[in-house]
Amino acid sequence: MRSRILLGIIAFVGLSVGCSKLVPQAPESNTVLAEPLADLTQNQLTKHLIGDVLFAKQYTSDEGLGPIFVQSACENCHAGDGKGSKFNTVVRFGYYNADSTWNEALDIGGPQLQPRAIANYTAESVPNNVMSANLLPMNVTGLGYFEAVEDQYLLGLVAEQAADGKVSGRLNYLDPPSYFEPIKTRIPTNGQYIGRFGRKSSSVNLAHRVTVALVEDMGLTSDNDTQDPINFGVGENVSDGAPDPEISSGDFDALMFYMRTLEAPRRRDADNDDVMAGEQLFTAVGCANCHRATMETGSSEFTALNNVEFYPYSDLLIHEMGPELDDGYTEGNVATSEWRTPPLWGVGLQTESQGGELYLLHDGRASTYDEAIQYHGGEAEFAKDIYNFLDDDNKELIFTFLNSL
Numbered sequence: 001m002r003s004r005i006l007l008g009i010i011a012f013v014g015l016s017v018g019c020s021k022l023v024p025q026a027p028e029s030n031t032v033l034a035e036p037l038a039d040l041t042q043n044q045l046t047k048h049l050i051g052d053v054l055f056a057k058q059y060t061s062d063e064g065l066g067p068i069f070v071q072s073a074c075e076n077c078h079a080g081d082g083k084g085s086k087f088n089t090v091v092r093f094g095y096y097n098a099d100s101t102w103n104e105a106l107d108i109g110g111p112q113l114q115p116r117a118i119a120n121y122t123a124e125s126v127p128n129n130v131m132s133a134n135l136l137p138m139n140v141t142g143l144g145y146f147e148a149v150e151d152q153y154l155l156g157l158v159a160e161q162a163a164d165g166k167v168s169g170r171l172n173y174l175d176p177p178s179y180f181e182p183i184k185t186r187i188p189t190n191g192q193y194i195g196r197f198g199r200k201s202s203s204v205n206l207a208h209r210v211t212v213a214l215v216e217d218m219g220l221t222s223d224n225d226t227q228d229p230i231n232f233g234v235g236e237n238v239s240d241g242a243p244d245p246e247i248s249s250g251d252f253d254a255l256m257f258y259m260r261t262l263e264a265p266r267r268r269d270a271d272n273d274d275v276m277a278g279e280q281l282f283t284a285v286g287c288a289n290c291h292r293a294t295m296e297t298g299s300s301e302f303t304a305l306n307n308v309e310f311y312p313y314s315d316l317l318i319h320e321m322g323p324e325l326d327d328g329y330t331e332g333n334v335a336t337s338e339w340r341t342p343p344l345w346g347v348g349l350q351t352e353s354q355g356g357e358l359y360l361l362h363d364g365r366a367s368t369y370d371e372a373i374q375y376h377g378g379e380a381e382f383a384k385d386i387y388n389f390l391d392d393d394n395k396e397l398i399f400t401f402l403n404s405l
């Protein structure tokens with residue numbers, strides 16, 4: 001079976017690749033991770049730019065930072081709107097109750113560690129006897145496309161994969177936060193909604209993710225969540241001194257707007273022969289079963305996001321990835337070894353936002369593409385095995401393709 005697939009692949013690569021795709025001209029590389037969507041009106045562009053400034057703003061304790069926090073600005077972790085480095089991961093933790101349900105450890109400072117504190121207050125440390133994971137910040141570009149994908153489309157992908165039998169992606173259903181306002185294309189099951197943001201899809205929409213980012217990463221309260229994080233070992237004896245909500249609704253809206261309207265990273269060299277050969281291999285090996293080249297949005301108020309095909313190299317589904325990627329930590333109904341397929345768009349530009357280094361996978365443990373692939377197991381074991389049959393030149397073609405994303 002395997003050797004037949006391998007022969008097929010070799011024949012495949014032997015083909016000369018003739019067709020060329022229509023791609024946008026490559027812009028200056030240092031701008032590709034921070035562009036607004038095309039076709040924004042002047043007013044929308046202004047709002048986008050206000051959000052951009054807030055994303056980079058360093059908050060102080062007078063403005064509401066803390067009393068405990070991880071960083072003082074979104075951009076400190078999401079440098080250049082791209083991925084953070086191994087040195088600014090967040091630590092999340094929890095533990096299993098006696099009845100095997102997951103406990104977010106809220107009463108002992110979970111689910112996220114805030115290792116820094118404002119003056120005269122004590123930072124947290126990870127309690128004993130919990131399971132934890134380090135999570136690397138994610139690209140925040142192109143998220144408007146993900147939000148505009150309809151639930152029906154995701155359910156279709158789950159059904160397609162189940163019928164196909166190669167991989168078996170699924171969805172994380174969550175109890176939505178009180179401020180969640182479902183649009184009509186969201187399809188609840190027993191009152192729960194599909195999660196789509198975060199490494200384990202534990203946020204139902206961007207408003208949810210941004211609310212959590214503000215409070216858990218920076219100790220900033222908003223209309224959606226007026227409760228500052230505190231160190232339970234110390235109590236509420238010192239506050240950050242700022243009245244709640246610390247972020248005005250106008251600032252929250254602008255930040256959200258910025259997240260919705262950042263363009264996806266653009267491809268470079270997509271019509272290069274080696275890049276095209278690499279993409280064919282990527283598909284033939286089975287990588288594209290999860291890292292899907294194309295997805296489609298439903299209707300959107302933004303022309304650029306309205307019923308369009310886009311190219312994330314992800315399926316936005318949760319997959320079982322085997323024991324090596326199992327940190328014993330989970331969120332929602334996702335198993336400890338399950339992760340949402342990360343989009344690979346922008347992966348070739350990633351070193352620019354990671355200080356010249358490459359940090360891959362949920363905690364940044366891999367520093368080369370090959371290393372990241374070797375950690376793939378579970379549903380991706382088969383694709384990895386086929387990849388490992390390739391000779392170095394063919395592996396290199398896959399890397400060349402990844403660098404074009």
Ligand code: HEC
Pocket residue numbers: 055070071072073074075076077078088089090135136137138139140143196197198199200202206209210213214217218255259
């Ligand atoms: C301390 C570092 C840190 C800071 C500060 C931070 N983030 Fe993040 N961000 C992360 C990490 C880590 C993840 C992945 C977490 C997860 O899986 O839930 C993430 C994920 C996200 C996502 C989800 C992306 C996706 O594809 O699902 C969004 C949106 C986001 N952050 C926005 C923000 C905003 C807005 C701010 C500022 C208010 C912010 N972040 C501040 C570390 C940070």
Ligand code: HEC
Pocket residue numbers: 167282285286287288289290291319321325339340341342343344347359360361362363369372373376379380383384387398
């Ligand atoms: C079963 C689904 C699946 C298949 C098949 C699969 N991947 Fe992945 N891939 C994932 C998931 C899920 C992650 C995230 C794992 C984590 O963060 O720990 C990932 C992570 C990655 C990353 C790191 C991305 C980043 O930003 O950190 C790369 C690169 C990658 N995959 C390439 C490949 C290649 C090349 C193949 C084919 C040999 C492949 N993948 C096959 C699901 C899959």
